[in-house]
Every structure is written in structure tokens, then in C-alpha cells.
Amino acid sequence: MxxxxxxxxxxxxxxxxxxxxxxxxxxxxxxxxxxxxxxxxxxxxxxxxxxxxxxxxxxxxxxxxxxxxxxxxxxxxxxxxxxxxxxxxxxxxxxxxxxxxxxxxxxxxxxxxxxxxxxxxxxxxxxxxxxxxxxxxxxxxxxxxxxxxxxxxxxxxxxxxxxxxxxxxxxxxGSYKKGAVNFKVEDKLFRAIPGTGGTGGIKSVTNYAPVYTAITEAKANGFSDVLFLDSASGKYIEEGSACNVFVVKGNVISTPATDGAILPGITRKSIIEVAIDLGYQVMECPISVEEMLCADEMFCTGTAMVVSSVTSVTYKETR
Ligand SMILES: Cc1ncc(COP(=O)(O)O)c(C=O)c1O
Structure with missing residues (x-):
């Protein structure tokens, strides 16, 4: 050929x-x-x-x-x-x-x-x-x-x-997700080390396999993906295994800041721009698990996921 x-x-x-x-x-x-x-x-x-x-x-x-x-x-x-x-x-x-x-x-x-x-x-x-x-x-x-x-x-x-x-x-x-997005908050295994000293902010091939055990276990328990927490305190949400996350409360849309540990998603960047254009207040800031659990809505973004609403998030026993 x-x-x-x-x-x-x-x-x-x-x-x-x-x-x-x-x-x-x-x-x-x-x-x-x-x-x-x-x-x-x-x-x-x-x-x-x-x-x-x-x-x-x-x-x-x-x-x-x-x-x-x-x-x-x-x-x-x-x-x-x-x-x-x-x-x-x-x-x-x-x-x-x-x-x-x-x-x-x-x-x-x-x-x-x-x-x-x-x-x-x-x-x-x-x-x-x-x-x-x-x-x-x-x-x-x-x-x-x-x-x-x-x-x-x-x-x-x-x-x-x-x-x-x-x-x-x-x-x-076609579609990456099969059915609803149900996140399990992963509280034992971390994806990235804090700040710019690690590689969480780049698409290094080495970032993915180390979290396969967490993803596999979550899937075996009926979840579609895991939501990682920051490894410094274990209190703040970071991102999914291949997507960024946003929480919505009233007119405010918040997403964790990409501080080196989180991949700066191109869909994320685009959604921030569109949301601002549509009149939302967009905040890039730390989001604690508690704040997330009080959100009105949550969605995730990524090339594969596109923009998908999150059906549920489970942290320990709280869904
Ligand atoms: C870890 C991680 N976070 C976020 C994303 C979303 O990034 P993008 O919107 O550029 O696809 C991806 C996918 O590329 C990813 O692998």
C-alpha cells in the first residue's frame, strides 16, 4: 500500500x-x-x-x-x-x-x-x-x-x-463511557505527588498503570471510575483516571487548579472559556470532599469523556 x-x-x-x-x-x-x-x-x-x-x-x-x-x-x-x-x-x-x-x-x-x-x-x-x-x-x-x-x-x-x-x-x-458516571473517591492510593515536583501535570506513560489496582477494584464494585485526592492532605479532590472534574453550585462552577499534580486538560480549558462566556463565575481552587458533596451538580471533561454529567460520587460510606 x-x-x-x-x-x-x-x-x-x-x-x-x-x-x-x-x-x-x-x-x-x-x-x-x-x-x-x-x-x-x-x-x-x-x-x-x-x-x-x-x-x-x-x-x-x-x-x-x-x-x-x-x-x-x-x-x-x-x-x-x-x-x-x-x-x-x-x-x-x-x-x-x-x-x-x-x-x-x-x-x-x-x-x-x-x-x-x-x-x-x-x-x-x-x-x-x-x-x-x-x-x-x-x-x-x-x-x-x-x-x-x-x-x-x-x-x-x-x-x-x-x-x-x-x-x-x-x-x-464512539463513546468512552458505558452508561452513567459513578465515581468512587479513592482515599488510599494517590495518582500524583503535590506541586510541580512530580509528573501529574504531564501525560507521562508512567502515570497510569500505578492506579490500575484502584480503578480495577472500583469497577469490580460497580463504579465507573475513581476520583483521586491530593496526596498531601487527602482532603481535596483532584481528577478522574482520564478526566478533569467540575462542581457546580448556583452560578459558580469550580474546578481544582492545575498546580502541577493535575493534568491541564484541553477540554477543561475549553469548558472554562465557554462557561465564562455564558456568564458563569468560574473558580480554579482547592475543592474539599465536603464541598463536593454539597454541590448542586458535578461533571467531568476529557477528550475521551467529552463533557459528561456525574451521576454519583461515593466517599467512604457517603454517596
Ligand atoms: C489524567 C487525565 N486527566 C485529564 C484528562 C483530560 O484531558 P483532555 O481534556 O486534554 O483530554 C486526561 C485525558 O487526556 C487524562 O489522562
Whole structure:
């Protein structure tokens, strides 16, 4: 399969809304599962260098040294964003520059070179256009785009890898949540250490598996997700396993401040802007469990979750 040609204006040479064809899958039945698409984007760079030229390749397994930095020492970050198809046949990306900026901050924190903002956004566009037939029809879902940045060079001692790979793959997705959002407040296991000394504020690959036991236990007890507390005092809510949270009381919408421990979500940022425009008072501040339990309403935000109202929150015995 030869990769499609991509022109600099972001349109591929054969693009026209009328010619658009769809991949042969059941678009009515999309969940949040990986569906392999046709192409991925790959760009490599040596430690100390800058990323320069990447390419669209057929989607396939990648070869990686057993002694790669990502496999041994977790030197990696990822991003997540979506492309949507409009009724008039266009394909829209949701604020990709924001993901590019966030990846850069995460890369600096983990001692990795990162693609420039333009390289990131262009690579995302190329990946989406190459996989255009996997962008669901309007209203049926979206194309979830997963940029990865990882130390793929081989090394034995602890330290930054000698080579880095920026890779983007994608998958058509439907809804992430299956049914109502019922949070269990996790009061034993913490996701992040306080302040900017940790990695809670970046999408490090190492942030996720350490809380799998909490998520698995909560799910086994009928909850849909866990809500993490700050690890310094255990009194203030932080975020869900892959979403930010907001509480509503009258005309005031509050969300925990992103102080280094909480991921600065792009949906979160967008909702804050929209809420202010709509005349709400928005506060980014510490929110205690007690304040949350007295809220009128609660909702969570994220690329996968979109904006979802929270049905229940359970803290110890209080629901
Ligand atoms: C831990 C965590 N918090 C919040 C979010 C929401 O961020 P965004 O709105 O940028 O998807 C995500 C998902 O990316 C996440 O993994």
C-alpha cells in the first residue's frame, strides 16, 4: 500500500467531499476500542538533535530494542485528540496546537526532544488525511488520534535514551463511557505527588498503570471510575483516571487548579472559556470532599469523556 500524497495546504490530492469513501465497518457499533487503520506517522531523532522529517507508513507493529528507554525506564509521553467529520464533509481537529504545547512541556520534563508545534500539528493532519476513510460519518463518533513520544534508543544505565520516536496512530471511536458516571473517591492510593515536583501535570506513560489496582477494584464494585485526592492532605479532590472534574453550585462552577499534580486538560480549558462566556463565575481552587458533596451538580471533561454529567460520587460510606 503506498501512502497517499499530502499537499502542503493540508488537502490530499484526491480529496473531494463527493469522492469520499468510508472504511467497511459497522459505524453504528463503535465503542472505545482499538480499530487498526491504514497508516501511522513516524519520525525519529537522535538525543541532542531536533526532529526534522517524518513519514506516513502503513500501520504495523514496530520493532524496538529490548533495552529501549521507554521499555525499561518509562521515558515516554502521549497525547490524545480527536478529528470530527462535519455534515458538509469537512474534517475538523479540536485544538491540536494545545496538544502540541502540552507534549512539549511533557517532553522537557522527561528530558526528551519534542517535535515543534508546527511539526506536531502537520503530522496530525497528515495522519488524519491518510486515514480519512476511518473518520466516522457525522454524528457517529470521531477519529481518536494518539501521538506518542518515546525514548526508543537502547541503553543499559538509567538515563535519557540515545534515540527518540514520535509516532501517531489513530482509531475510530464512539463513546468512552458505558452508561452513567459513578465515581468512587479513592482515599488510599494517590495518582500524583503535590506541586510541580512530580509528573501529574504531564501525560507521562508512567502515570497510569500505578492506579490500575484502584480503578480495577472500583469497577469490580460497580463504579465507573475513581476520583483521586491530593496526596498531601487527602482532603481535596483532584481528577478522574482520564478526566478533569467540575462542581457546580448556583452560578459558580469550580474546578481544582492545575498546580502541577493535575493534568491541564484541553477540554477543561475549553469548558472554562465557554462557561465564562455564558456568564458563569468560574473558580480554579482547592475543592474539599465536603464541598463536593454539597454541590448542586458535578461533571467531568476529557477528550475521551467529552463533557459528561456525574451521576454519583461515593466517599467512604457517603454517596
Ligand atoms: C489524567 C487525565 N486527566 C485529564 C484528562 C483530560 O484531558 P483532555 O481534556 O486534554 O483530554 C486526561 C485525558 O487526556 C487524562 O489522562
Amino acid at each position: 503506498s501512502p497517499p500524497s499530502i499537499l502542503g495546504n493540508g488537502k490530499d490530492s484526491s480529496e473531494s467531499a463527493a469522492e469520499e469513501t468510508y472504511a467497511d465497518i459497522d459505524w453504528e457499533d463503535l465503542g472505545f476500542n482499538i480499530v487498526s487503520t491504514d497508516y501511522m506517522f513516524v519520525m525519529k531523532c537522535a538525543k541532542g538533535d531536533k526532529f526534522s522529517q517524518g513519514s506516513i507508513l502503513p500501520y504495523a507493529n514496530i520493532e524496538i530494542s529490548p533495552s529501549a528507554g521507554i521499555l525499561n525506564y518509562g521515558q515516554g509521553i502521549f497525547e490524545g485528540l480527536k478529528a470530527y467529520r462535519t455534515e458538509d464533509g469537512r474534517i475538523l481537529l479540536f485544538r491540536p496546537h494545545e496538544n502540541a504545547e502540552r507534549m512539549k512541556i511533557g517532553a522537557d520534563r522527561l528530558c526528551m526532544p519534542s517535535p515543534s508545534i508546527d511539526q506536531f500539528v502537520n503530522a496530525v493532519k497528515q495522519t488524519v488525511l491518510a486515514n480519512k476513510r476511518w473518520v466516522p460519518p457525522p454524528g457517529k463518533g470521531s477519529l481518536y488520534i494518539r501521538p506518542l513520544l518515546m525514548g526508543t534508543g537502547s541503553l543499559l544505565g538509567v538515563g535519557p535514551a540515545p534515540e527518540y520516536t514520535f509516532l501517531i496512530y489513530c482509531s475510530p471511536v
